[in-house]
Amino acid sequence: MYDRLDTLRARAAGQLAGVLSSDRGGTQQARTERDNLATAGAGRVAQLDAAEEGLCFGRLDLTEGERRYIGRIGILDDDGDFEPLLVDWRAPAARPFYVATSAAPQGVRRRRSIRTRFRTVVGLDDDVLDLDVAAGDGASGLVGEGALLAALTAGRTGRMRDVVETIQAEQDTAIRSELRGVLVVQGGPGTGKTAVALHRAAYLLYTYRERLVKRGVLIVGPNPTFLRYVSHVLPALGETSAVLSTVGELFPGVRASRTDAPEVAEIKGRAVLADVIAGAVRARQRVPEDALEVVYEGVKYRLERATCVAAREAGRGAHRLPNFGRKAFAEHIIDALAGQVVDRLNDDPHRQETLALVNLIAAELGEEPGDMADGVFLGVEDRNRIAEALVEEPSVQEALDWLWPQLTPQRLLAELFATPELLREAVQEAGEGARGAEAVQGAENAEGTENTENTENTENTENTENTEGPALLTDAELDLLLRTPGGWSAADIPLLDEAAELLGDVDTAEAARRAEAARRARIAYAQGALEVAEGSRSIDLEDPREEIVTAVDLVSAEMLAERFEEVDARSVAERAMADRTWTFGHVIVDEAQELSPMAWRLLMRRCPARSMTLVGDVAQTGDPAGARSWGEMLAPHVEDRWRLAELTVNYRTPAEIMALAAEVLRRIDPALTPPRSVRSAGEEPRTVTVPAGELVERDAELAAAEDAALAAGDAADGTGTDGGGAGAGGRLAVLVPAVLAADVAEAVRARLPEAGLGADPDLERRTVVLPVRQAKGLEFDTVLVVEPDAVAAAVPHGENDLYVALTRATRRLVIVESADSED
Numbered sequence: 001m002y003d004r005l006d007t008l009r010a011r012a013a014g015q016l017a018g019v020l021s022s023d024r025g026g027t028q029q030a031r032t033e034r035d036n037l038a039t040a041g042a043g044r045v046a047q048l049d050a051a052e053e054g055l056c057f058g059r060l061d062l063t064e065g066e067r068r069y070i071g072r073i074g075i076l077d078d079d080g081d082f083e084p085l086l087v088d089w090r091a092p093a094a095r096p097f098y099v100a101t102s103a104a105p106q107g108v109r110r111r112r113s114i115r116t117r118f119r120t121v122v123g124l125d126d127d128v129l130d131l132d133v134a135a136g137d138g139a140s141g142l143v144g145e146g147a148l149l150a151a152l153t154a155g156r157t158g159r160m161r162d163v164v165e166t167i168q169a170e171q172d173t174a175i176r177s178e179l180r181g182v183l184v185v186q187g188g189p190g191t192g193k194t195a196v197a198l199h200r201a202a203y204l205l206y207t208y209r210e211r212l213v214k215r216g217v218l219i220v221g222p223n224p225t226f227l228r229y230v231s232h233v234l235p236a237l238g239e240t241s242a243v244l245s246t247v248g249e250l251f252p253g254v255r256a257s258r259t260d261a262p263e264v265a266e267i268k269g270r271a272v273l274a275d276v277i278a279g280a281v282r283a284r285q286r287v288p289e290d291a292l293e294v295v296y297e298g299v300k301y302r303l304e305r306a307t308c309v310a311a312r313e314a315g316r317g318a319h320r321l322p323n324f325g326r327k328a329f330a331e332h333i334i335d336a337l338a339g340q341v342v343d344r345l346n347d348d349p350h351r352q353e354t355l356a357l358v359n360l361i362a363a364e365l366g367e368e369p370g371d372m373a374d375g376v377f378l379g380v381e382d383r384n385r386i387a388e389a390l391v392e393e394p395s396v397q398e399a400l401d402w403l404w405p406q407l408t409p410q411r412l413l414a415e416l417f418a419t420p421e422l423l424r425e426a427v428q429e430a431g432e433g434a435r436g437a438e439a440v441q442g443a444e445n446a447e448g449t450e451n452t453e454n455t456e457n458t459e460n461t462e463n464t465e466n467t468e469g470p471a472l473l474t475d476a477e478l479d480l481l482l483r484t485p486g487g488w489s490a491a492d493i494p495l496l497d498e499a500a501e502l503l504g505d506v507d508t509a510e511a512a513r514r515a516e517a518a519r520r521a522r523i524a525y526a527q528g529a530l531e532v533a534e535g536s537r538s539i540d541l542e543d544p545r546e547e548i549v550t551a552v553d554l555v556s557a558e559m560l561a562e563r564f565e566e567v568d569a570r571s572v573a574e575r576a577m578a579d580r581t582w583t584f585g586h587v588i589v590d591e592a593q594e595l596s597p598m599a600w601r602l603l604m605r606r607c608p609a610r611s612m613t614l615v616g617d618v619a620q621t622g623d624p625a626g627a628r629s630w631g632e633m634l635a636p637h638v639e640d641r642w643r644l645a646e647l648t649v650n651y652r653t654p655a656e657i658m659a660l661a662a663e664v665l666r667r668i669d670p671a672l673t674p675p676r677s678v679r680s681a682g683e684e685p686r687t688v689t690v691p692a693g694e695l696v697e698r699d700a701e702l703a704a705a706e707d708a709a710l711a712a713g714d715a716a717d718g719t720g721t722d723g724g725g726a727g728a729g730g731r732l733a734v735l736v737p738a739v740l741a742a743d744v745a746e747a748v749r750a751r752l753p754e755a756g757l758g759a760d761p762d763l764e765r766r767t768v769v770l771p772v773r774q775a776k777g778l779e780f781d782t783v784l785v786v787e788p789d790a791v792a793a794a795v796p797h798g799e800n801d802l803y804v805a806l807t808r809a810t811r812r813l814v815i816v817e818s819a820d821s822e823d
C-alpha cells in the first residue's frame with residue numbers, strides 16, 4: 001500500500017509541477033483556471049502526505065471470506081480491475097470496523113487493529129467476534145480495546161490528535177448521522193465530543209463533497225487557544241476546507257479586542273437585545289416635536305412635524321430595511337422643501353413687476369405673453385434643479401441625518417452604547433415595537449398565514465403584554481451597557497451582526513447590484529457574439545434538408561456569458577470569512593452550551609438550511625450567558641426539530657479522578673449522571689493544604705516538581721528536549737481562579753521560565769498556567785487545581801467551572817487549597 005501511495009504521490013506532485021511551471025500568461029480566465037488547478041493539486045498532494053502516518057490501521061475478515069483493509073484514504077488497485085486496496089474510514093464499507101460487536105457482528109469474523117510506526121507494523125490486536133461470543137467476552141462494549149487503551153495512555157503533546165483508528169460505536173453513530181437537520185451531541189467530560197465534531201466534519205466533507213465544498217463547513221470553538229489545540233486534526237485527516245472560527249471572528253472587518261465584564265457580556269448575550277437593537281434602529285428615524293429648520297440660500301424653511309411623519313411613512317413603506325428605505329424618505333423631504341422654495345420664489349414681491357416687464361417686452365416683440373401670463377414662474381425643470389441643489393446643502397443634509405441617518409452597524413452601536421438617551425429611547429421603542437409586532441403576529445396567525453420573518457423578532461416578548469409590560473432592561477442594566485466608544489468585544493459581534501441585518505447591508509446590496517449589472521452586460525455581449533456567428537454562417541451550408549448544428553444551437557447567451565465570468569480564485573474559507581451574508585453548507589459548534597442567545601441568532605443566519613451539529617455538555621456551562629438546556633436554547637430557532645446523540649463513556653479522565661468530579665456534578669444537578677470512565681489510573685487524586693499566605697508560592701513549587709517529573713518521563717522516553725519545550729512525556733496545567741491567575745503565573749515563571757503563560761499561552765509548553773475558564777475543552781496528563789472553593793464560589797457558574805477543571809487530567813490530579821479556604 002505504501003508503494004501505491006508513493007506512486008500516487010509522485011503522479012500528483014508531477015501534475016502540480018506541470019501546472020505551476022506552465023505559461024503564466026493568457027487571459028484572466030485561463031489564469032484563474034490555472035490557479036484553481038494548482039490549489040486542487042496542492043490539496044491532493046497534502047491529502048496524500050497526511051495519509052503517510054498510519055496509512056492502514058484496520059482489517060476486517062468477513063464471514064464470507066472477503067478481507068477488507070481500512071485506512072486514512074481510499075486507494076484503488078491499478079492492475080486493471082481497480083479493486084479497492086484500502087477502504088477510506090468514512091466509506092460505508094468501513095463502518096463494521098467501528099460498530100461490529102460479538103452480539104451484532106455485521107458479517108465480521110475478525111477485526112484486526114494494526115499499529116504502525118513509520119512504515120513498520122509494530123502491533124496487532126485481534127477481536128475474533130465469534131470466539132468472543134463463545135468465551136462470553138466483549139462485555140466491555142469497547143471496540144478494538146487494545147489499540148484504544150494504547151492511545152488513551154499515551155502522553156499528551158499539547159495538540160489534539162485524530163482518533164480514526166479507534167472510534168467507538170456510539171461516537172461512530174454521531175459521526176455518520178445524516179447531513180440534514182440539527183444534531184445535538186451531548187456528553188460528559190472526555191467522552192470525545194470534540195473528537196466527534198472534527199471527525200464528523202471530515203465524514204460529511206467526504207460523503208457530501210459536492211454539496212459542501214462550495215458552501216464550506218464552519219466549525220465554531222469557544223476561544224482561539226482551543227481552536228489552535230484542535231487545528232491539526234482535520235489537516236491530519238486530509239481535510240483542509242473547513243473553516244475554524246470563534247463567534248467573535250464572524251463579523252468581517254471587526255476584530256474583537258475589548259473585554260467586557262462578565263455581567264455586561266451576559267446582558268449583551270440576552271435575546272432581548274435583538275429587540276433593543278430593533279428599537280434603536282427605529283428610534284433613529286426621528287420626527288421633531290414641532291418643526292425642523294433648514295437654511296437654503298440664506299433663507300430659513302420649516303419642515304413641519306406632519307411632513308416628517310409622512311416622509312417617514314413613505315420610507316418605511318418603501319423598504320423594510322431603513323438603509324434601503326431612506327432613499328424614498330429623503331425624496332419625500334427634498335420634494336417638500338423644493339415645493340417650499342418654489343412657492344417662495346413665486347411669491348416674490350417683485351414678481352408682479354417682473355411679470356409686467358416681461359409681458360411688455362413680449363408685446364413689443366409682437367409675441368404672445370406665453371406661460372408667464374398665467375402665473376407659472378418656475379417650471380418642473382427648475383424645481384428639479386432646486387431639489388438637486390437642496391440635496392447638496394449642508395443644512396439639509398444635517399436635517400436628513402437627524403431625521404433618518406444612513407447607519408453602519410458600527411455607528412449605530414457605538415452611538416447607542418455611548419449615549420444614555422439613545423439607549424433609553426431604544427428600549428422604549430423596543431417595548432412598543434415588540435408589542436406592535438406581537439399584535440400583528442397574532443392577527444396574522446389568526447388568518448392562518450405563516451410569517452417566518454417576524455417570529456425571530458418577537459420570540460422573546462412573552463413577558464410584554466399588550467398593555468404596558470415590564471421594562472426589557474432595568475436602569476441598572478442599562479447603566480452597565482454604557483461605555484466610551486472604541487473597540488469591540490466578543491459579545492458585541494452578534495450585536496453588530498444583528499444591527500447589520502436590521503439596517504440593511506448597503507455594501508452587500510450594492511455589490512450584488514453591480515454583479516447583476518455585469519452579468520447582464522456579459523449576456524448582452526454574448527448575445528451579440530452569437531448573432532455575429534449566426535450571421536456569418538456560410539450560405540453554402542444552408543441546405544434545408546440537412547440538420548446543421550451551429551454554435552447558436554449548442555449554447556445560449558447565458559451559457560456563453562457564464563463561460564466568461566471571472567472565476568473567483570479565493571478559497572471558500574477566504575470568501576466566507578470576508579462576506580457577512582455567506583451561508584455555510586453545515587455548521588458545527590463545539591462547547592455549544594457556552595453560546596449566548598444572541599450568538600445563536602448570528603449562527604442561525606449563517607446556516608438558514610439548519611444543517612448543524614452542536615456538541616457540548618450543559619453541565620459544563622461556564623459562560624454567564626450560556627445554556628441550561630438544549631431544548632430551551634434551540635426552541636426559538638427550530639422548536640423541537642432536533643435530534644440527540646448521547647455519549648456516555650469518558651476516555652480521558654481515570655475513574656479515581658472522575659469519582660471526585662462526580663461529587664461536584666451532584667451539586668450542580670443531582671439528576672445528572674457522570675460519564676463512565678474507561679480506565680483507572682491506579683492513583684488517587686491528592687489534596688495539598690497550605691497556609692493561606694503561602695498559597696501562590698507553594699503552587700509554583702508544586703508545579704515545578706510536577707514539571708520535573710514529566711521531564712524525567714520525557715527523558716526516559718528519549719523524546720524530551722531541553723528546557724520546557726515539547727516532548728511526548730506529557731503536559732502539566734496549573735488551573736487557577738481568574739483572580740489568582742496573574743500572581744500564580746508570575747510565581748511559576750520565576751521557577752519555570754519556559755512555562756506557557758498569559759491570555760493565550762502556547763499549549764505545547766510542558767507546563768501552562770490557565771484561568772479555569774480557559775481550560776475548557778483542553779486536556780493534560782497532570783493537572784493542578786488551585787483553590788477549588790474559590791473557583792466554585794464564582795457567580796454564576798462556579799461549580800460548572802470547577803467540574804471542568806477537575807476533569808482535564810488524563811493521569812494525575814493534585815488539588816491545592818489554602819488552610820483558610822478549608823474552614
Ligand SMILES: Nc1ncnc2c1ncn2[C@@H]1O[C@H](COP(=O)(O)OP(=O)(O)OP(=O)(O)O)[C@@H](O)[C@H]1O
Binds near residue numbers: 151161166171189191
Ligand atoms: N475513540 C477514541 N479513541 C481514542 N481516543 C479517544 C476516543 N474518543 C475520545 N478520545 C480521547 O479522549 C480525550 C477526550 O476527548 P474530547 O476532548 O473529544 O472529549 P470532550 O467530550 O470534548 O471533552 P470535554 O467536554 O471535557 O472538553 C481526547 O484525548 C481524545 O483524543
